[in-house]
Amino acid sequence: MKSVELFAGIGGFRIACDELDIQTIWANDIEPKASQVYTSQFGCKEHVEGNIDDYLDSIPEHDLLTGGFPCQPFSSAGKKLGINDSRGSLFEKITYIINKKKPKYFILENVKRLLSMEKGAHFARILKSLSDLGYLVEWRLLNAVHFGLPQNRERIVIIGHRNSPFNAYLCSNADFNTLSCKTNSSISHVTQWKKIKHHRSKFLNWGMAFQGRFCHADVLSFSEKQADTRLHSILEATPDSRFFFTKDTLKRIQNSDVVNKFYNGVEILYNQKGGARMGYSIFGTAGVAPTLTCTTSRHYERYRIHNEYRRLTNIEYARIQGFPDLHCQxxxxxxxxxxxxxxxxxALVKWVIDRIINKKHVPLNNISKKKELF
Ligand SMILES: C[S@@+](CC[C@H](N)C(=O)[O-])C[C@H]1O[C@@H](n2cnc3c(N)ncnc32)[C@H](O)[C@@H]1O
Incomplete structure (x- = not known):
């Protein structure tokens, strides 16, 4: 099996593919620092640094296309311009490549907000474009905490099967739902496939789309979750003094409000006066980390660790995301x-890719009703 990694960054998908014996034959990113890390870890042979626009017609044949496409247009931290942002059109580049190369499978990853932005309009457009290409599309909201990582990081994954087991089901009763991990009884209320273009609200956390129609459900529990990992268990024993805060900061902490509560698994000890945002909080390590982002201010978040105050180290960031300690050295x-x-x-995308390529499908209920639609 051969894969192509779009918007490769530092190679999160690459690590997952390597572990599953999938050969990455082409990877691309525009950003020099990310490309430097990628090539230092995996070699220069398959990696091309530059704008994807310049390579649309030179991507080799492949079985699996992966891509965490830029989240700025969709991220709640960004300017919320959505598909009106020129960067939003990078999604169209993905559909161009899928249509041209017709890989057997694809897996795309993005921020949770994509499901709700502008009353679902953006996600509807994504589903419609992908399902119009003849793929059976499925999505699910996943959280890094369920994959043994100490971080509350919710991400939407969108997968596509070209030779879909759904088609096979119609002919031979094969099972086809790949990501819900639920048997038919727990999502039995998914009985109706609706037209995507008529949908005007937030999409639920799991669903499928095919030929312009979709069904969805809130799949609540994650049955395959790995043992919880807490922040304190991945901390460096003797971090460099540069990560500790100055006396000045310590003084300001004394003027903070005590919170001592967990939000989404994140332990918040204090909120600094004058700011309710997470950025003004001081975190503990008994829970997990809030979502790591590319926003610089977040890297200076304060943690109380063994009665000292410091930010997380680069190595702790690597561990929280599930990368080797020296991946970005x-x-x-x-x-x-x-x-x-x-x-x-x-680890999160490895779970998904494993389910796709090893055909870990679960049957859906009321399939006969859906059958009528196609
Ligand atoms: C959300 S990150 C993906 C990170 C990646 N999945 C990883 O594990 O590191 C999006 C990536 O898209 C890249 N990017 C943005 N615009 C691009 C373009 N026009 N062509 C190629 N890459 C682009 C950014 O440099 C960034 O690394």
């Missing part, structure tokens, strides 16, 4: 934070 410590913050946790 070819660039400065300062540059490592946004690269890790932008990356996809390899």
């Amino acid at each position: 070819s660039v400065s410590i300062y540059d490592q934070y946004p690269l890790y913050g932008n990356a996809v946790p390899p």
Whole structure:
């Protein structure tokens, strides 16, 4: 099996593919620092640095296309311009490549907000474009905490099967739902496939789309989750003094409000006066980390660790995202934070790719009703 990695960054998908014996034959990213890390870890042979626009027609044949496409147009931290942002059109580049190369499978990854942005309009457009290409599309919201990582990081994964087991089901009763992990009884209320273009609200956390129609459901629990990992268990024993905060900061902490509560698994100890945002919080390590991002201010978040106050180290960032400690060592410590913050946790996408290629499908209920639609 051969894969192509678009918007490769530092290679989150690459690590997952390597572990599953899938050969990455072409990878691309526009950003020099990310490309430097990628080539230092995996070699220069398959990696091309530059704008994807310049390579649309030179991508080799492949079985699996992967891509965590830029989240700025969709991220709640960004300017919320959505598909009106020129960067939003990078999605059209993906559909161009899929249509031209027709890989057996694709897996795309993005931020949770994509499901709700502009009352689902963006996600509807994505589903419609991908399902019009003849793929059976499925999505699911996943959280890094369920893959043994100490981070509350919710990401949407969108997969596509070209020779879809759904088609096979119609002919031979094969099972086809890949990501819900639920048997028919727990999502039995998914009985109706609706037209994507008529949908005007937030999409639920799991669903499927085919030929302009979709069904969706809120799949609540994640049955395959790995043992919880807490932040304190991945900390460096003796971090460099540069990561500790100055006396000045310590003084300001004394004027903070005590919180001592967990939000989404994140332990918040204090909120600094005058700011309710997470950025003004001081975190503990008994829970997990809030979502790592590429925003510089987030790298200076304060943690109380053994009664001292410091930010997380670059190595702790690597561990929180599930990368090897020295993965980004070819660039400065300062540059490592946004690269890790932008990356996809390899363990999360490995789970998805494994389910796709090893055909771990679950039957859906009321299939006969859906049959009528096609
Ligand atoms: C969300 S990150 C993907 C990170 C990657 N999955 C990883 O594990 O590191 C999006 C990537 O798209 C790249 N990018 C943005 N615009 C691009 C373009 N026009 N051509 C190629 N890459 C681009 C950015 O440099 C960034 O590394």
